[in-house]
Amino acid sequence: MRRRLYFLLPSVARARQVVDELLLARIDDRHIHVLAKDGLSLGDLPRASLLQRSDFIHGIEIGLGVGGATGVLAGLIAVAFPPGGIALGGWTILACALAGAIIGAWVSGMIGTDVPNSQLKEFQHAVEQGQILMMIDVPKDRIETVTNMIKRHHPEADMHGIEPTIPAFP
Structure with a gap:
């Protein structure tokens, strides 16, 4: 099980x-995600993917439920009032229900790709000011080791907490 650490x-x-x-x-570099303001060159740093930058996953979750x-x-309406007397x-x-969930997830997911990730709202101002947001997915038992390593070598790194769960696929 991994947890996501946030550093500015x-x-x-x-x-x-x-x-x-x-x-x-x-x-591994696939567990490191860097987010910066638009136009800032990150070089070879591992950039945050669309799934991490947008509200795609949250959109799918909402769409599944509502759809x-x-x-x-x-x-229920179709069963209660059958069209043309069909049983x-x-x-x-x-x-x-299945069709509604699929269509709802698809539509909400597409909308979610255009919406900034709601979990990153607290970092939006700092990123717009030129700071770099680094998200690191670490095993639960290495959280303290990694956090201490970064704080020891980079006291200017501003830790902003730990996300309790991260999605399995992004």
């Missing part, structure tokens, strides 16, 4: 140093 760094050079130290500490509930409601069974409710 003052410059790209400092971020590069931290990434090099994390790589030496055997943190599924809407589908159940539509299915509809419980499978109609299930099919409508």
